[in-house]
Amino acid sequence: MEATAKTLPTIRQLPPNLINQIAAGEVIERPASVVKELLENSVDAGATRIEVSIVGGGTEMIRISDNGCGMTADQLPLALASHATSKLPTDEDLFHVSTLGFRGEALASIGSVSQLTIRSRTDSDDAGNEIQVRGGVIEPPQPCGCPVGTVMEVRNLFFNTPVRHRFLKTAQTEKGHIVEAFTRIALANSHIHFVLNNNDKPLYDLPVTERWSERIAAFFGGEIADALIPINSDDSQIHVQGYVCDPSVSRGNSRMQYLFLNSRHIRDRSLQHALGEAYRGLLMVGRHPVCFLRMSMPPELIDVNVHPTKLEVRFTDGGRVYSRLLQTLRHHFLTTDMTQRVGPAPVAPDADLTPAPRSELGMPVRAEQAHRQSVIEWARTGNSPAEVFVSPARGDDSGGGGSAMAPAPDAATRSIPSFGSVPGFQPFPGGGSPPMPHEAAPKPTTDSASDENVAPWDGPPAASPDDSVIDHPAVCHLGFQVHNRYLVTQDEKGMVVIDQHALHERVLYERVKTKVLESGQSLESQGLLVPEPVSMTPAERTAVLDHQDTLAQIGMEIAEFGGDTIVIRSYPAMLKNKPPADMLRTLMESVLGGGEKPEPIELLNHLLSTIACKAAVKAGDPLRPEEIRALLEQRDLYNDTHHCPHGRPTALFFSRDELDRMFGRLGPRARTSK
Known part of the structure; x- marks a missing residue:
């Protein structure tokens, strides 16, 4: 059988226009990609005002005008050439990129798949110049009248690549992607006035602002703006500044995580993981934090030349960046009272917005000082009270060690795991616990025949000479149980309703995690x-x-x-x-x-939180007064007791002003009653 001769394929150099169309497949995915690339050029040109107008979701027309430095007539054709840029004067500058664009691909790619018109004028020229590109064919520049700056108009995107055009979505969907691209650039540059118009109707008009929170509020509304928590950290090379949202405001995906590195929006899995770790135990499973963070570091410590879209970066020391972000957020969470509040939290115009100081243990400094004094007293007297539910039994003035409280008869049929029930795990020597830094214990009960005979509340505090001013301790641990699942107590400024299972679960988790x-x-x-x-x-x-x-x-x-x-x-x-x-x-x-x-650490965290959940008291378990008091005392001694390990809030805080408002004690009606 005669063999068929094989024809060798001919190797040929691709024409420049085809090269640009192939490159456009990486750089220009959809109309939003055009908006992103042109906006970055305007920002790099030093513009202070940028206006974006789109028609038909960007497929029919995209116009971006700015008041930047502009281009001269001889620069216009070169700007449209492939791999031509003014942002890398030397080869070494590739490793010290300080601009948003630098590859020199965007304009050539856009011009190869659209009808592009550029009008530009510099401050030193009396008139501007215009150049047109039709499907990669560049026409000579012509004089025109235009203000200082640059106007780029893109029409009929993908008109000569019908396959790409067929993959575009509806005009509404493409508009959504454009708004997202616009949002990322406008958020990163609050010092620039941005305008976005859709079909000749204004969508956004964002004036220059020195307060980044105002730019965030303009995009995302009051819910996000009211939940912003300021973050600021600097270690001389890595500066982290911006806002994270209170855990009560979260999303089902990570799209609301805006990370900016040297004013460039980036996506980085390790930084997103650091965010998740920082919020561990503050969010429910499947929920993601919301953040707006600006990071700055020397350009030589990062590599932005990873992908044509410049969305991914590489760090010289990724572990250091990860640790800086994680430690910054965790330190702030540990030093902030994140108890969930009910209703608005009114703040006086001249109020001090600095959070109350807290110790390294995460507890209020005032409480920790009292706690340390109690430990000293405990060590001096040699008392070694036995630990029951959480705290020792007290009320014995003899100075000897307290004995464990006898459980109420109805408790014999249920098992309430104690905080001291982890064998061999005692936080203080001698197997006991020091006295807690709070008010005296409730009156000892002499009749334990039934829980009905145990008074759950010692009565209201004694009246002050001026009943409008009552001097309470930092935290009042006299509380009572409601529906065998919630504990109601008070602090200096209002009422607190606590989920007994969630709080007990958090305390158990913190203890076993420490161990x-x-x-x-x-x-x-x-x-x-x-x-x-x-x-x-x-x-x-x-x-x-x-x-x-x-x-x-x-x-x-x-x-x-x-x-x-x-x-x-x-x-x-x-x-x-x-x-x-x-x-x-x-x-x-x-x-x-x-x-x-x-990862082993993630699995271990999950196992410990599961154990804490299974061992904690449940909704429906009746608690004796001393158990309630002991549980409330532990609230100040552990980190993150405002949320359980699975992210549910452990407490709801009702401020005194909010209670007065709900009962009509604030406003005109308050004058008719006392």
């Missing part, structure tokens, strides 16, 4: 007299065996048994009333349901 993550120890475990076999699917069995070491840190020892069965040899002591097999499956749900293999 496991910071001290490097393992939770106390209880060996099973008879190891419990558990039948699992192959995927479940593999996941469990892959994380044996992490499970051992929380007190659960796992071993192979054979087939698809594993055995549990030991179990966390604080979960003694939970079936080991059910608890193991609950712990591993996140491993199998997450889609990706979690």
Whole structure:
């Protein structure tokens, strides 16, 4: 059989116009890409006012005018040439990029797939010049009348590449993408006046402002503006400044995370992960934080030449940038009272907006000073009170160690895990706890026959000579239980309603986290007299065996048994009333349901929060007065007690002004009553 001769393909140089059309596929994806590239050019030109007008979602017309430095007649044809730019005077400048654009591809790519007209004039010229490009064909520049600056008009985008045109969405969808591109540039440059018109109707008119929060409010409204928390940190090279939103305002995706590096909007997975870690325990699962952060650092520490869209960057020391952002946010959260408030929080015009000082432990300085004094007194007297629910039993003036409180009869049928029930884990020597820095304990009860005989409230505080001014302690821990699930108490400025399960869960989580993550120890475990076999699917069995070491840190020892069965040899002591097999499956749900293999630290955090949730008191559990008091006392001694580890708020704060307003004590009606 005669072999068929193969014809060698001919290698040829692609024409410049085809090269530009291929490059346009990377740089110009849709009309929003044109707006982004042209806006960046206007910002680099030093403009103080930029106006954008679009028609038909940008496919019919895009016009961007600015009052920047402009271009001369001989510069116009060169600006349209491929890889021609004024932003890299030398080769070394590629590693010290300080402008938004630098690749010299945008105008050539846009001109190859549209009908482009450029009018420009410099301050030193008496008249401007105009140049037109039709599908990559450049016409000679002509004189024209125009103000100082540049006007770029793009019509019939993708008219000569019908395949690309067919992939465009509706005009409304494309307009949405343009608004997003406009938002990113306008947010990063609040010192520039921006205007956006759609079909000859104004959408945005954003004057210059020195307060970045005003520019944010103009785009995202009052809900976001009212929840902004200012952030500012500087370590001489990495400066982080801007706003994050209160955890009560979140989104189901990360699109509301605006990160700007040297005025350039970027997307970086490591920085988004740092945001998530900073908000860990403050947001519900599946929710994402909202932020507007501006970072600045020397250009030589970053590489922006990663992708033609310039949306991705690389850091010389990514770990340092990650740590700076994470530490900045966590430090601010730890030093701010983030208890969720009900109703507006009125602030006097001359009020001090500086948050109350807090210690490194995250508790108010005033409370910590009192707490330290109590510890000194505790050490001096040698008292070693036994720890029950959270705090020691007190009310004995003999100076000896207090005994554990006897549980009420109805408590015998339920198990309320105590804060001291983690075997071998005591925060103070001697196995006890120091007295808490608060008011005297409630009156000791002599009749424990039933909970009905235990008064849940010691009565209102004694009246002050001037009943309009009552001097309360920093936190009043006399509280009572409502519906066996909420605790009601007060502080200096209002009333606080607390979810008992959420607060107990947070305190337990902080204690076990300190032990496991910071001290490097393992939770106390209880060996099973008879190891419990558990039948699992192959995927479940593999996941469990892959994380044996992490499970051992929380007190659960796992071993192979054979087939698809594993055995549990030991179990966390604080979960003694939970079936080991059910608890193991609950712990591993996140491993199998997450889609990706979690990092060990993430898995350990999840396991600890799950254990805290299972061990905490539940809604419906009645608490004795001393248990209520002890739980409230712990609120000041741990970090982030305003949210449970899963992001639910632990408390709602009603200010006294808000209560007065709700009861009609503020306003005209207040004059008719007392």
